[in-house]
Amino acid sequence: MVNMADLRVRLGPLTLKNPVMAAAGTFGFGAEYAPFFAPEKLGALVVNGLTLRPREGNPPPRLAETPAGMLNAIGLQNPGLKIFLEEELPRLKSGRVAVIVNIAGESEEEYVILARELSAVPGIIALEINLSCPNVKQGGLQFGTSAAAIAKLVSKVRQACALPLIVKLTPNVTDISELARAAESGGADILSLVNTLMGMVIDVDTGRPFLGNITGGLSGPAIRPVAVRMVYEVYRATGLPLIGMGGIMEVDDALQFMMAGARAVAVGTANFIDPYTVPRLISALDVYLDAKGFNGPENIIGAAHR
Amino acid sequence: MLANARVLNLEKLTASDYLLLLEEPQFAVQASPGQFLHIRIKDSLAPFLRRPFSVAGAPPGKGVLQIIFRVVGKGTAVLSQAKRGTSLTCLGPLGKGFKPTPGLSPAVLLAGGMGVAPLLFLAHLLAKEQKKILLFYGVASITELLPLKRFLPPQVELHLATDDGTSGYRGPVTALLAEALQGGLKPGEMFACGPRPMLQAVAGQNRGWNFPLQVSLEERMACGLGACQGCAVKIRQGGESSYRMVCCDGPVFDGQEVIW
Numbered sequence: 001m002v003n004m005a006d007l008r009v010r011l012g013p014l015t016l017k018n019p020v021m022a023a024a025g026t027f028g029f030g031a032e033y034a035p036f037f038a039p040e041k042l043g044a045l046v047v048n049g050l051t052l053r054p055r056e057g058n059p060p061p062r063l064a065e066t067p068a069g070m071l072n073a074i075g076l077q078n079p080g081l082k083i084f085l086e087e088e089l090p091r092l093k094s095g096r097v098a099v100i101v102n103i104a105g106e107s108e109e110e111y112v113i114l115a116r117e118l119s120a121v122p123g124i125i126a127l128e129i130n131l132s133c134p135n136v137k138q139g140g141l142q143f144g145t146s147a148a149a150i151a152k153l154v155s156k157v158r159q160a161c162a163l164p165l166i167v168k169l170t171p172n173v174t175d176i177s178e179l180a181r182a183a184e185s186g187g188a189d190i191l192s193l194v195n196t197l198m199g200m201v202i203d204v205d206t207g208r209p210f211l212g213n214i215t216g217g218l219s220g221p222a223i224r225p226v227a228v229r230m231v232y233e234v235y236r237a238t239g240l241p242l243i244g245m246g247g248i249m250e251v252d253d254a255l256q257f258m259m260a261g262a263r264a265v266a267v268g269t270a271n272f273i274d275p276y277t278v279p280r281l282i283s284a285l286d287v288y289l290d291a292k293g294f295n296g297p298e299n300i301i302g303a304a305h306r
Numbered sequence: 307m308l309a310n311a312r313v314l315n316l317e318k319l320t321a322s323d324y325l326l327l328l329e330e331p332q333f334a335v336q337a338s339p340g341q342f343l344h345i346r347i348k349d350s351l352a353p354f355l356r357r358p359f360s361v362a363g364a365p366p367g368k369g370v371l372q373i374i375f376r377v378v379g380k381g382t383a384v385l386s387q388a389k390r391g392t393s394l395t396c397l398g399p400l401g402k403g404f405k406p407t408p409g410l411s412p413a414v415l416l417a418g419g420m421g422v423a424p425l426l427f428l429a430h431l432l433a434k435e436q437k438k439i440l441l442f443y444g445v446a447s448i449t450e451l452l453p454l455k456r457f458l459p460p461q462v463e464l465h466l467a468t469d470d471g472t473s474g475y476r477g478p479v480t481a482l483l484a485e486a487l488q489g490g491l492k493p494g495e496m497f498a499c500g501p502r503p504m505l506q507a508v509a510g511q512n513r514g515w516n517f518p519l520q521v522s523l524e525e526r527m528a529c530g531l532g533a534c535q536g537c538a539v540k541i542r543q544g545g546e547s548s549y550r551m552v553c554c555d556g557p558v559f560d561g562q563e564v565i566w
């Protein structure tokens with residue numbers, strides 16, 4: 001009999017039907033990609049970065065293409081918690097997709113309020129704390145680059161919320177393992193990495209920075225080797241389950257992250273190139289596991305360490 | 307919404323402008339003037355992102371879309387080498403296009419350079435509605451002049467301006483338009499596409515005129531679908547301003563609502 005792989009993966013308290021998710025900020029609230037495939041196919045949908053109050057976002061231009069990637073400086077434009085709960089979440093729930101909400105705050109207090117309110121409503125399987133968004137002046141980055149601040153923030157959010165807690169790490173640090181351990185000590189259930197790498201483009205016609213926000217976050221295949229290395233390091237540094245991302249376009253890219261130690265992966269920028277990337281990767285992963293005679297993703301997770 | 311469109315033909319129109327004919331019957335039926343295609347020019351890492359191009363025409367019954375583009379960078383340079391018979395993956399037709407109001411005539415179209423592309427398609431829609439149509443078209447110099455007669459319905463009245471005076475009126479097309487307005491031209495409504503300074507100028511003057519103005523804007527795009535929040539322009543509506551997305555809220559906006 002042919003061996004049929006089971007794509008389900010467990011990440012601590014969380015079980016996903018398959019290990020391929022859509023990354024925060026790249027898939028909206030799901031509606032934009034619904035014409036291409038049913039969102040319920042996703043292992044999980046990490047929705048647009050959410051803040052307590054509505055955020056207008058950064059002045060344009062917000063995007064710049066770079067070799068094998070792009071810079072973005074969206075500035076967390078989003079409708080805020082209230083509208084999310086009233087308008088977006090009900091629509092998401094009707095789509096039967098596993099929803100993870102990515103949250104960002106301008107203060108510890110805001111993170112705590114967001115976590116408390118979101119864990120009080122049904123229809124969300126986990127929260128992802130965005131510690132690392134480099135585009136917001138008062139927001140994430142200060143929290144995201146100091147181990148002590150991360151441990152403190154995560155433990156406060158932990159106390160305020162019953163949902164599985166994912167902490168998303170920034171690559172813009174000297175030692176990501178130290179931050180991973182801090183998040184673990186604060187009570188994180190899962191770590192996701194990496195967020196975008198801070199970068200910049202100068203417009204040579206004007207001699208000025210091109211982006212309205214001056215700096216932006218680099219994503220896409222350009223960052224993949226950096227991200228794979230960080231997943232590999234963090235796997236060794238903590239016992240927490242990991243979600244890997246950064247430049248995944250093809251199934252081999254996803255495999256690299258899983259072999260480096262990620263139990264699930266997220267696809268961001270590639271959605272813009274091919275809206276069908278996530279379902280394509282899920283099928284290709286299935287084919288790969290079957291061809292190798294593996295029962296499921298477990299056979300490859302962390303393979304690079306064995 | 308995602309299709310492999312076949313390259314039927316690529317024709318050089320000027321030193322740096324091209325006409326691309328794409329065969330995609332469903333898109334050709336769906337497309338309306340002002341909408342665009344988001345084209346993966348090459349399966350490569352550079353150029354990497356899709357590129358947005360207006361639909362410049364979709365002659366009825368042909369199943370073909372016309373794209374007119376200028377080579378300005380690496381993506382358009384690669385596109386100018388597209389081989390007949392190959393295919394390009396296109397998202398489309400995307401965005402909200404021009405919405406002519408029945409009864410408002412004459413329709414005045416204002417085009418700066420490559421901004422003429424969506425207005426060519428619009429002219430055909432307006433012609434079907436039996437409107438009087440005037441096109442004010444400005445380019446830098448005669449060498450950039452597109453052979454518009456090929457793409458326009460015959461009744462369009464063409465007013466030409468070149469910055470260097472090598473053909474038609476000498477000066478910016480907005481000055482040519484201003485003269486026509488002073489001379490008694492009374493537009494029913496106006497549709498404009500072109501460089502931002504041109505649009506800003508005409509939107510500014512439009513405050514003193516009392517006819518509707520629709521403008522088609524450009525911004526850098528990634529998804530083209532409204533998901534990434536990347537292609538923001540600031541829009542004022544009902545006293546409140548907020549960032550809207552060119553790819554899904556536009557590219558066509560009310561000229562009076564844009565905050566320049």
Ligand SMILES: Cc1cc2nc3c(=O)[nH]c(=O)nc-3n(C[C@H](O)[C@H](O)[C@H](O)COP(=O)(O)OP(=O)(O)OC[C@H]3O[C@@H](n4cnc5c(N)ncnc54)[C@H](O)[C@@H]3O)c2cc1C
Pocket residue numbers: 064065342353355356357358359360361373374375376377378379380381382383420423424523524525526527552557
């Ligand atoms: C709605 C819309 C409709 C358009 N219609 C047409 C058309 O019909 N004909 C035509 O010639 N051009 C059109 N453009 C502009 C066209 O998209 C750019 O000229 C093209 O993307 C440039 O790509 P490049 O790789 O050659 O340039 P590069 O400068 O190398 O491109 C680098 C990056 O900047 C982006 N970019 C550069 N210029 C523009 C621009 N003006 N607008 C948006 N993104 C830009 C590119 O897409 C790419 O991501 C349109 C733009 C928009 C937003």
Ligand SMILES: Cc1cc2nc3c(=O)[nH]c(=O)nc-3n(C[C@H](O)[C@H](O)[C@H](O)COP(=O)(O)O)c2cc1C
Pocket residue numbers: 023024025026048049050072074076102130133168194195196218219220221223245246247248266267268269270534536
């Ligand atoms: C346009 C855009 C918006 C993003 N917004 C968020 C966000 O709101 N919160 C967040 O944690 N990460 C955000 N990210 C980061 C992605 O979730 C992901 O971590 C990163 O892009 C690397 O993956 P990729 O190379 O597959 O895109 C954003 C990325 C992009 C490109």
Ligand code: FES
Pocket residue numbers: 526527528529530531532533534535536537551552553554
């Ligand atoms: S390009 Fe992504 S929202 Fe417009």
